Amino acid sequence: MDLASLNDPQRHAVTHRSGPLLILAGAGSGKTRVLTMRIANLIHHGVEAERILALTFTNKAAREMRTRLKALLGRAPDGLWVGTFHAIATRMLRPHADRLGYRAGFTIFDEDDSRSIMKRALADLDLDPKKHQVAGLLAAISRAKAESRSPEDITGKKASDRALRMIYERYQALSRESNGMDFDDLLLNLVQLLKNDAEVLAEWRGRFDHVLVDEYQDTNRVQYELLRLLCDGHRNLAVVGDDDQSIYAFRGADVRNILDFGRDYTDATVVKLEQNYRSTQAILDVAHHVISRNQERTDKRLWTARGEGRRPVLLLSPDDEAEAAFVGDEILALEQSEGWIHSDFAILYRTNAQSRAFEKALMARRISYNLVGGLRFWDRREIKDVVAYLRFLANPSDAVSFDRIANVPKRRISERTAQAAIAAAADGGVSILEACAAPAQVQVRADAQEALASFAAQVGSLVADVGKRRPHELIQLVLRRCNLSEHYDDGSPAGRNRLDNLVELRELAQSYERYSPAQGLERFLTDIALTAGADDVDGKREQVTLITLHMAKGLEYPVVFLTGLEDKMLPHERAFEEAGGLDEERRLCYVGITRAQRRLYLTSASVRTIFAKTVALASSQFLHDIPPALLDMVELEGHRSHGIASRLRRGSVEATA
DNA sequence: TTTCTGGGCCTACAT
DNA sequence: GGCCCAGAAA
Numbered sequence: 001m002d003l004a005s006l007n008d009p010q011r012h013a014v015t016h017r018s019g020p021l022l023i024l025a026g027a028g029s030g031k032t033r034v035l036t037m038r039i040a041n042l043i044h045h046g047v048e049a050e051r052i053l054a055l056t057f058t059n060k061a062a063r064e065m066r067t068r069l070k071a072l073l074g075r076a077p078d079g080l081w082v083g084t085f086h087a088i089a090t091r092m093l094r095p096h097a098d099r100l101g102y103r104a105g106f107t108i109f110d111e112d113d114s115r116s117i118m119k120r121a122l123a124d125l126d127l128d129p130k131k132h133q134v135a136g137l138l139a140a141i142s143r144a145k146a147e148s149r150s151p152e153d154i155t156g157k158k159a160s161d162r163a164l165r166m167i168y169e170r171y172q173a174l175s176r177e178s179n180g181m182d183f184d185d186l187l188l189n190l191v192q193l194l195k196n197d198a199e200v201l202a203e204w205r206g207r208f209d210h211v212l213v214d215e216y217q218d219t220n221r222v223q224y225e226l227l228r229l230l231c232d233g234h235r236n237l238a239v240v241g242d243d244d245q246s247i248y249a250f251r252g253a254d255v256r257n258i259l260d261f262g263r264d265y266t267d268a269t270v271v272k273l274e275q276n277y278r279s280t281q282a283i284l285d286v287a288h289h290v291i292s293r294n295q296e297r298t299d300k301r302l303w304t305a306r307g308e309g310r311r312p313v314l315l316l317s318p319d320d321e322a323e324a325a326f327v328g329d330e331i332l333a334l335e336q337s338e339g340w341i342h343s344d345f346a347i348l349y350r351t352n353a354q355s356r357a358f359e360k361a362l363m364a365r366r367i368s369y370n371l372v373g374g375l376r377f378w379d380r381r382e383i384k385d386v387v388a389y390l391r392f393l394a395n396p397s398d399a400v401s402f403d404r405i406a407n408v409p410k411r412r413i414s415e416r417t418a419q420a421a422i423a424a425a426a427d428g429g430v431s432i433l434e435a436c437a438a439p440a441q442v443q444v445r446a447d448a449q450e451a452l453a454s455f456a457a458q459v460g461s462l463v464a465d466v467g468k469r470r471p472h473e474l475i476q477l478v479l480r481r482c483n484l485s486e487h488y489d490d491g492s493p494a495g496r497n498r499l500d501n502l503v504e505l506r507e508l509a510q511s512y513e514r515y516s517p518a519q520g521l522e523r524f525l526t527d528i529a530l531t532a533g534a535d536d537v538d539g540k541r542e543q544v545t546l547i548t549l550h551m552a553k554g555l556e557y558p559v560v561f562l563t564g565l566e567d568k569m570l571p572h573e574r575a576f577e578e579a580g581g582l583d584e585e586r587r588l589c590y591v592g593i594t595r596a597q598r599r600l601y602l603t604s605a606s607v608r609t610i611f612a613k614t615v616a617l618a619s620s621q622f623l624h625d626i627p628p629a630l631l632d633m634v635e636l637e638g639h640r641s642h643g644i645a646s647r648l649r650r651g652s653v654e655a656t657a
Numbered sequence: 658t659t660t661c662t663g664g665g666c667c668t669a670c671a672t
Numbered sequence: 673g674g675c676c677c678a679g680a681a682a
Contacts (some may be wrong), residue, residue: 550670
């Protein structure tokens with residue numbers, strides 16, 4: 001291993017032997033390299049691979065770590081535990097599901113599933129399921145779980161707190177009844193198991209000698225507790241992160257975890273990685289002026305040996321359409337004059353809705369693009385249907401999946417009948433499949449009972465195949481037995497497309513089996529459930545990337561357009577209401593800027609179409625923090641200055657009234 | 658039971 | 673500007 005290729009702080013982080021270690025890794029400072037070399041170094045010094053645990057937030061990061069380790073070690077790092085928090089937690093939980101009141105083969109619910117459970121919980125409690133309520137309640141429960149709080153920990157006396165507690169309880173009861181856990185449950189249940197079960201705690205605490213965590217600034221309370229539970233024996237915890245890139249507070253991430261690491265572990269070694277290997281100095285200077293306005297941050301400043309580079313461009317345009325047109329034209333111009341290609345460019349924005357204008361502009365110019373984070377493959381209706389079949393086969397108590405497939409294809413099973421079957425199963429203490437097979441107990445008309453029985457006959461016959469067949473064969477069986485191909489193919493191009501997707505699903509299962517041959521249906525379903533949108537972002541050939549700021553974290557592009565720099569867009573309107581909201585938006589802006597390698601464009605519009613209505617916007621307050629001398633300004637005709645342009649022309653950044 | 662349509666309402670970011 | 677839902681119609 002080539003330790004000489006590292007700079008001093010990097011080498012320090014890699015060779016640190018034992019005890020708590022905090023690596024403050026600025027954007028583009030080579031943290032993945034440090035992390036993987038650190039693991040390789042441990043192995044070199046005799047630590048067994050299977051006694052090392054590395055935790056990430058995305059499968060992509062885990063995969064990359066594995067690949068790089070393989071290159072470093074000259075062989076696959078067999079036995080090493082690398083994975084996302086959720087995947088590792090699932091792996092630790094599965095063998096002990098019974099101790100938590102779940103059965104092996106429990107389903108992992110996605111957000112859609114959670115919504116449908118919430119609706120059922122509200123119906124049970126005779127509450128009005130107004131849509132915003134559902135989303136709000138789910139967010140509140142998710143937040144509670146991220147903070148490691150059970151229903152009984154919601155102790156507020158306000159009516160809203162009492163309601164939340166009741167709904168949270170009901171939601172959990174229904175999930176358990178379906179033998180399923182949502183994303184938050186995976187972590188919370190594991191932590192509670194470790195806290196309450198000395199035997200299991202001893203098992204896992206003795207399992208690893210070294211634990212490493214990537215993106216530590218994104219950890220929440222439960223993840224923090226999990227790390228303490230696992231590491232309090234040996235204290236060999238190495239975390240890598242950047243407080244300046246903490247942008248997931250909305251899902252419970254707590255920057256305090258990284259800011260207070262030194263307080264939690266008073267003997268911690270702290271290493272700062274400040275040399276940047278990605279961007280030009282001109283870009284880093286802009287980034288610095290934006291982020292340094294935040295009060296609560298560790299003190300660091302990125303520098304590069306790459307040279308000054310071109311001054312970033314600030315575009316002031318009249319509206320979102322002109323903004324997008326400028327970006328499209330600029331891409332063509334740069335390709336023409338400087339030889340860049342499509343895949344060198346990324347267009348970054350705060351909200352997914354902003355992608356539309358860019359899609360139009362790029363399409364008009366025949367520039368092909370890759371829209372990241374649109375409708376995922378796994379979110380397509382036909383895919384979710386077939387996956388629901390598989391889930392129901394693996395877990396015939398799964399009410400969410402049953403509800404989804406009961407009448408797909410049409411079996412004359414109404415929503416009311418389906419709910420009655422679910423209720424009968426719960427009352428009788430049997431699985432839903434069993435309830436359908438013996439429908440006399442289900443409180444519906446005779447013809448509906450018959451429909452349930454024939455559903456049970458059709459689906460039940462497949463259950464026997466679960467242990468014997470591989471996932472792709474099961475998919476094929478489901479498609480054939482239930483005539484799903486006919487059901488989806490209505491002769492339209494859209495129908496054709498759905499069939500293609502189903503074929504793709506089967507092929508995907510096949511290649512999965514080739515990749516991990518020993519794994520059965522259960523593991524296949526787990527991996528599907530824990531696959532995130534960010535996992536399949538890759539530089540698609542010859543396409544411009546359209547991506548949100550959140551999804552762009554960790555990525556880099558030669559030319560970056562950071563768009564929608566207006567107050568209420570970035571920073572987002574909602575951020576003004578929450579404590580710390582503006583700091584978080586500023587970090588988001590910082591993340592965007594630091595994605596750029598060679599060229600950076602900051603763009604804003606004075607008028608934007610939101611919800612089909614035209615709204616006037618002031619330029620982003622973040623722009624006011626950048627000294628004008630650092631930027632080249634382009635002001636399009638029709639731009640109505642709300643302050644920034646004239647200030648820039650005067651060369652003053654003081655006035656922010 | 659299934660399909661169609663109009664109106665309400667939102668939408669931040671996402672493992 | 674699109675999604676979801678309620679209510680009507682077949």
